[in-house]
Amino acid sequence: MFKYQAKDFFINADKKELDESLLKYNVPPDNIPSPFIAMLLQDGDRKILIDAGIGYSEEPIVFRGKEYFWKGQLNYLLGKENVNPSEITDVVITHFHPDHIGGVFSSDNQLVFPNATFHMHQNEWDYWHSSKSDYQPPLFKFFIEKNITPLKNKSINLIKDDYQGLGKDITSVNAEGHTDGQIALIIGNKNDQLLYISDAFLHPIHIEKMNWQTNYDLDHEKAKNTRLKLLDLAYKEGMKINAFHFDFPGIGTAQKENLNWKWVYEE
Numbered sequence: 001m002f003k004y005q006a007k008d009f010f011i012n013a014d015k016k017e018l019d020e021s022l023l024k025y026n027v028p029p030d031n032i033p034s035p036f037i038a039m040l041l042q043d044g045d046r047k048i049l050i051d052a053g054i055g056y057s058e059e060p061i062v063f064r065g066k067e068y069f070w071k072g073q074l075n076y077l078l079g080k081e082n083v084n085p086s087e088i089t090d091v092v093i094t095h096f097h098p099d100h101i102g103g104v105f106s107s108d109n110q111l112v113f114p115n116a117t118f119h120m121h122q123n124e125w126d127y128w129h130s131s132k133s134d135y136q137p138p139l140f141k142f143f144i145e146k147n148i149t150p151l152k153n154k155s156i157n158l159i160k161d162d163y164q165g166l167g168k169d170i171t172s173v174n175a176e177g178h179t180d181g182q183i184a185l186i187i188g189n190k191n192d193q194l195l196y197i198s199d200a201f202l203h204p205i206h207i208e209k210m211n212w213q214t215n216y217d218l219d220h221e222k223a224k225n226t227r228l229k230l231l232d233l234a235y236k237e238g239m240k241i242n243a244f245h246f247d248f249p250g251i252g253t254a255q256k257e258n259l260n261w262k263w264v265y266e267e
């Protein structure tokens, strides 16, 4: 669980409308709670992890003289499900922000999922390994160097196409904007599908106010096009939506009212 500020989440929002929206969701402007919801799927013999959380360290991580405390619960929760990380066959990384990659390597730099194939978009890999990302926060680059770059000698699948299959019942959907190569995922079979939207929407308010931009998106225009693409897809196909940063477990539907969208959490 992390806390965000309205001034970063809704940078161009009208003040009065923003106050109304925050009131509706009962969140204070300086303390918007935001869980990090990774997902485990079991498909026959495959155990598929989607996103790896922020990671866990007993000791604080010291970076540039500052102490950071990462207390992600992924390993604890896998243990509770009686899943050993070595049983994970696939890890899908939707984009390379710290809260999605921090659990790939342990605090002492051991690969946590030694038998997994790691799926990620080629554009995401290229962006973070090129000068395009030079201006990104040093802490983000630190996470990439620790959790992503060392994967180059491991089993990785770099996704290139929109709507690329990642095995049975998982399809990757290009969802750029938040980052250069973010992906969303269609999970399940024709009759029962879930759309994993990752960080295309950081809060339900972004579904209802499609033009409100966040500080965390790389390209606002692309981010908005992706938002429309994903909502249309979910709506047309009757999919439920799973959102990484919404209230746990982050599942609901986007409903269309006239020209506006409305988020409804699943009961």
Ligand SMILES: [Zn+2]
Residues within 6 Å of the ligand: 097, 099, 100, 199, 244, 245
């Ligand atoms: Zn995130």
